[in-house]
Amino acid sequence: MAALSEAWVWLQSVEGRTWAAWVQAIGSVLGILVAARLASSHARTLAQHELDEGRNLRKGVALLAQNLAKLLAMAHHALSDPQRARRISVGTIPSIENILAALRSVDFRVTRDGELVFEVQTLIQYGLTAVEIFRSVSERPPGSEFAQSDLDEINDIIEVLRKVVSEIDMRELRIA
Numbered sequence: 001m002a003a004l005s006e007a008w009v010w011l012q013s014v015e016g017r018t019w020a021a022w023v024q025a026i027g028s029v030l031g032i033l034v035a036a037r038l039a040s041s042h043a044r045t046l047a048q049h050e051l052d053e054g055r056n057l058r059k060g061v062a063l064l065a066q067n068l069a070k071l072l073a074m075a076h077h078a079l080s081d082p083q084r085a086r087r088i089s090v091g092t093i094p095s096i097e098n099i100l101a102a103l104r105s106v107d108f109r110v111t112r113d114g115e116l117v118f119e120v121q122t123l124i125q126y127g128l129t130a131v132e133i134f135r136s137v138s139e140r141p142p143g144s145e146f147a148q149s150d151l152d153e154i155n156d157i158i159e160v161l162r163k164v165v166s167e168i169d170m171r172e173l174r175i176a
Contacts, residue, residue, distance in 0.1 A: 054111035061106065061116060062168040065123050068099045069161040072130050076154045079137060093134055100127045115171065119164045126157045 014022075075092045103124050108117050133150050 050111075054113060057106065057108075057111050058113070058116060058168050058171065061103070061120055061123075062165050064099050064102055065119075065161055065165045065168070068096065068123065068127055069158055069165065071096055071099070072154060072158050072161065075130075075134055076151065076158065079151055079154070093131055093138070096127055096131055096134075100124055100131075103127070113171075116168070119168060122164055123161065126160055130154060130157050 071092055075096075078092075100123075103120050106120055108120075133154060137150060
């Protein structure tokens with residue numbers, strides 16, 4: 001109680017200009033603390049946002065790669081029947097090209113994942129190769145045989161796509 005009364009006596013002895021200086025000093029310190037807290041909070045929010053965007057990008061690329069692999073597997077299966085093989089160009093090739101266009105439009109500025117950039121480039125490269133093979137197969141004259149090498153190459157492409165999807169999924173698990 002004595003300390004409180006001494007503080008009261010001291011407060012009454014302080015002049016007006018000194019009070020203004022104390023208020024300004026305390027206000028400045030509080031302002032600095034609030035600014036530091038806001039900056040820290042903003043940095044955490046920004047980091048979480050970048051992490052979420054990168055995760056969403058990886059999920060989107062993995063989904064596109066899965067759909068590309070499924071389309072190629074269906075087209076690969078269709079190559080066993082010459083009539084169905086000719087129809088590949090009607091539906092499958094445009095669908096593959098749409099997926100490749102979506103992969104080309106990926107904005108990599110939201111991620112620092114260099115592996116993902118490489119994987120998307122790989123998906124596009126192999127997808128374009130598959131389109132070339134399917135076009136050449138669908139343009140062959142009726143009754144012509146398909147080269148086993150075409151079937152093998154499509155099968156190899158499907159395996160590469162599945163590995164890419166697996167790599168993206170595994171990296172997502174390590175990040176999460």
